[in-house]
Amino acid sequence: MRRPSTGSGGPLDDDPSGPGKDAGDGAAAEPPADPTVGPGVGPYAGPWPDDPRLDPELLATGDRRNVLDRYRYWRLDAIVADLDEHRAPLHVAIQNWEHDFNIGSIVRTANAFNVSAVHIVGRRRWNRRGAMVTDRYLHVEHHADVASLVAATTAAGVSLVGVDNLPGAVPLEPVELPRSCCLVFGSEGPGLTEEMVAACERLVAITQHGSTRSLNAGAAAAIAMYHWSRRWGS
Numbered sequence: 001m002r003r004p005s006t007g008s009g010g011p012l013d014d015d016p017s018g019p020g021k022d023a024g025d026g027a028a029a030e031p032p033a034d035p036t037v038g039p040g041v042g043p044y045a046g047p048w049p050d051d052p053r054l055d056p057e058l059l060a061t062g063d064r065r066n067v068l069d070r071y072r073y074w075r076l077d078a079i080v081a082d083l084d085e086h087r088a089p090l091h092v093a094i095q096n097w098e099h100d101f102n103i104g105s106i107v108r109t110a111n112a113f114n115v116s117a118v119h120i121v122g123r124r125r126w127n128r129r130g131a132m133v134t135d136r137y138l139h140v141e142h143h144a145d146v147a148s149l150v151a152a153t154t155a156a157g158v159s160l161v162g163v164d165n166l167p168g169a170v171p172l173e174p175v176e177l178p179r180s181c182c183l184v185f186g187s188e189g190p191g192l193t194e195e196m197v198a199a200c201e202r203l204v205a206i207t208q209h210g211s212t213r214s215l216n217a218g219a220a221a222a223i224a225m226y227h228w229s230r231r232w233g234s
C-alpha cells in the first residue's frame, strides 16, 4: 500500500517539514481526541473487538475524527487501504504559485470524491487549513514543474484536462470528460500558465452568468469534480 501524502517530482522549494508533514500552517494536526467533547464517538463500550483495522488508542479514548461512521475507531492506514480499494480513476492537479489558500479546499473535495491522487505543481508549501486533515487519506504528490506532472500522469495513464476560463476553453456543461483524467486547476489570480495549458489535451470552462470574471478556484474545482462524478462516479 502506498503511504498517503508522499512527495515526488524532484527538488522543491520551501517546505521545511518534508513530505506528509505539517508545513507550518498550524492546521494539519488532528485535534486531540477528547472522549467527552465534540462529534464522533466516545470510548468503545462492550467486549474488546478483535479486528486488526481498529486502533486500540481510539477504542480506549474515543474517536472524534471527521470520518464516516463505518471508519470509526479504524487506524489511519487501514482507512487509506480501504479507500485505495475503490479510488476513482480521477486525479486533480493544482498549480501552486502563490501559496494558494484554495488548495486546502480542493484537497478536501478531492477526498470526498476519493480521487486517485492530488498533484501540487510548483511550491511544495500550501495552506493546509482548508483541507481539515483530509490530505492524510489521499495520495498527494508534489511536482516541481509541469514536465514532472506530465511524466507522472502519463505513467498513470490519465490525460490532462485544463479547467479555466481562458481563451480557447470550451463550455464544460455538455462535455463528457474522459473517465481516466486529471483535472488541472490554476492559482487564484493568474490561473493556469501557458505552459500548463499547452500540456493539457483539452481546456474546459464553467459557464458563468453573472458579472464576476471568474469563480473561486475551490468552488470551480468542486463543480468540475462533481461534473466528472455525475458521469463516472459510482
Ligand SMILES: C[S@@+](CC[C@H](N)C(=O)[O-])C[C@H]1O[C@@H](n2cnc3c(N)ncnc32)[C@H](O)[C@@H]1O
Binding pocket: 163, 164, 165, 166, 184, 185, 186, 187, 188, 189, 190, 191, 192, 204, 205, 206, 207, 208, 213, 214, 215, 216, 217, 218, 220, 221
Ligand atoms: C480566479 S481563477 C484565475 C483566473 C482566470 N483565468 C481569470 O482570467 O480571471 C483561479 C482558478 O479557478 C478556476 N476557475 C475559476 N473560474 C472558472 C471558470 N469559470 N471555469 C473554469 N475554471 C475556473 C481555474 O482553475 C482558475 O485557474
